Amino acid sequence: MEIVKILTIPLTLALSITGAFTAAAQTRKPAAQTAKPAVQTPKPAAKTPAAPAVAPDKVILSVGDQKMTAAQFDELLQAFPPQVQAQARGEQRRAFAEQFVQLKLVAQEAQRRGLDQQPKVQQQLAIQRENLLASLLFQDMMANLPVDAAAEQKYYDAHKADYEEAKAHHILVRLKGSPVPLGAGKKELTDAEALAKAQDLRKQILAGKDFATVAKAESDDTGSATNGGDLGAFTRETMVKEFADAAFANPVGSVSEPVKTQFGYHLIRVDSREAKTFDQAKPEIERKLRPEMVKAQIDALRAKSNVVIDDAFFGPATPPRTSGSVSGSAPVAK
Numbered sequence: 314m315e316i317v318k319i320l321t322i323p324l325t326l327a328l329s330i331t332g333a334f335t336a337a338a339q340t341r342k343p344a345a346q347t348a349k350p351a352v353q354t355p356k357p358a359a360k361t362p363a364a365p366a367v368a369p370d371k372v373i374l375s376v377g378d379q380k381m382t383a384a385q386f387d388e389l390l391q392a393f394p395p396q397v398q399a400q401a402r403g404e405q406r407r408a409f410a411e412q413f414v415q416l417k418l419v420a421q422e423a424q425r426r427g428l429d430q431q432p433k434v435q436q437q438l439a440i441q442r443e444n445l446l447a448s449l450l451f452q453d454m455m456a457n458l459p460v461d462a463a464a465e466q467k468y469y470d471a472h473k474a475d476y477e478e479a480k481a482h483h484i485l486v487r488l489k490g491s492p493v494p495l496g497a498g499k500k501e502l503t504d505a506e507a508l509a510k511a512q513d514l515r516k517q518i519l520a521g522k523d524f525a526t527v528a529k530a531e532s533d534d535t536g537s538a539t540n541g542g543d544l545g546a547f548t549r550e551t552m553v554k555e556f557a558d559a560a561f562a563n564p565v566g567s568v569s570e571p572v573k574t575q576f577g578y579h580l581i582r583v584d585s586r587e588a589k590t591f592d593q594a595k596p597e598i599e600r601k602l603r604p605e606m607v608k609a610q611i612d613a614l615r616a617k618s619n620v621v622i623d624d625a626f627f628g629p630a631t632p633p634r635t636s637g638s639v640s641g642s643a644p645v646a647k
Contacts (some may be wrong), residue, residue, distance in 0.1 A: 343465050347623065367383045368383065369382060369383050375459075379417065415552075440566050454610060455603060455604070458610065461606075465602065468602060469591050477588040478586070478587060478589070479545070479560050479586045480545065480558050484542050484579065484580040485576060485577050486511040486531070487499075487507065488503065488504050489504070489507075492575065508578055511578035515568055517566065525542060533577060534576075549561060554575050556572060556574050556581070560581055563583050565583050568580055568582050591640070607628050611633070
């Protein structure tokens, strides 16, 4: 009898082996991080040699009268996460085999005792099978369901601002209460003091001082100050609203009036702005729209099926949630 005729691995098997491998990795990791260097370089631990190339039909594992070929072993691994697959094909393939054998032995004994025939077990197996099938269909639709071209164009036209990208430099003047740490030797500034300083720095720049030079000397955003205030490229959703509104409204090349955010007052110089074309944005739009199309497919399945839910027993239906619709505007990152 073959171990794998058709790949129908119970979920508990995948969870058990995955859990064992994950636990082993987590157990080893802290030791590696906290180990102190030895005076002498230790001899490298022996590594398990790479798996030899074998014929696909070669039997590589047996448990009682059940056998597994190399091809079936490779098929089996497809049921596991990529990390487990890599370990099972590499240095930990022996450990994987031992775990698998243990699970098979226990499962065979459970069958010999008739546990698989218990109504409760049959029900759990049926639920696991349906859950697996539903998950496979969902994954297939998420990867392959065609997105209507007209819907993509409509979404792009309605959300062009989301696909606009800016490049800018900025100077931050921190004010009291800002989440930005106070720099060493710097004074806490009140709102009025921070605004006055930002206005003074703007005057210096408009009078001819180099923006990057002022940013390096004065900006409280230490992450960008070392680069002359350069923020690189960003979209609206990656900045707080007040900053994004100014960065995507001010003329390119101009230095903004002080813009107040939760961090302090900003001077923003927009270096460039450009929007992705429809073709450039299309892959991202497809990822946004496909979940709604998958939901529509599932709703269509429900509509043509005879679904009856007893409200008296389960309670009344709740209105569908709309706030999380992918067609809505994205939240502003804080």
